[in-house]
Amino acid sequence: MKKDIQTYEDIIRLITRFYEISFQDERLGKIFKEISPLHLESHIPVVADFWEGVLLDGxxxxxxxxxKHFDVNRLTPLTKEDFDLWYGCWEQAVNELFEGEIAEKAKFRARSIADIMHYKMDYINQPR
Ligand code: HEM
Structure with a gap:
């Protein structure tokens, strides 16, 4: 039985695994490596702080x-397919490493945040 997400270190592990998976994806890999290059050493702790707030009351x-994602969207419009790809990588990382109530919350909250972000980007990206 896998453990649940309980600590900041668990969140760091999750995000590290998420980026390993998403860097393998052609489209997300291109965004993360070329279009809006991530410096993982400084980026992962910021994302971990965000998720600690969502999941562990940080x-x-x-x-x-x-x-931040409006900035990315200006470099390359973010589509429903991109958000689905992003979520697929997140779901895979969570399922590989953790199980339990907080792991479920990590997936549920990611899906809702991705859906809201997509809705906002889509509004901006519509030709008017
Ligand atoms: C199409 C899907 C997504 C793409 C391509 C994407 C890409 C990126 C990129 C390139 C950055 C770095 C931006 C910068 O520092 O200038 C970033 C930051 C970040 N992303 Fe995403 N992202 C996506 C979806 C999401 C979702 C759904 C979440 C949360 C559920 C999320 C959470 C974050 C966080 C917390 C940061 C750090 C923000 C900060 O520096 O304050 N991302 N993302």
Missing amino acids: TKYRGNVTE
């Missing part, structure tokens, strides 16, 4: 996650 994240 209070360290001070960024604006939607704004």
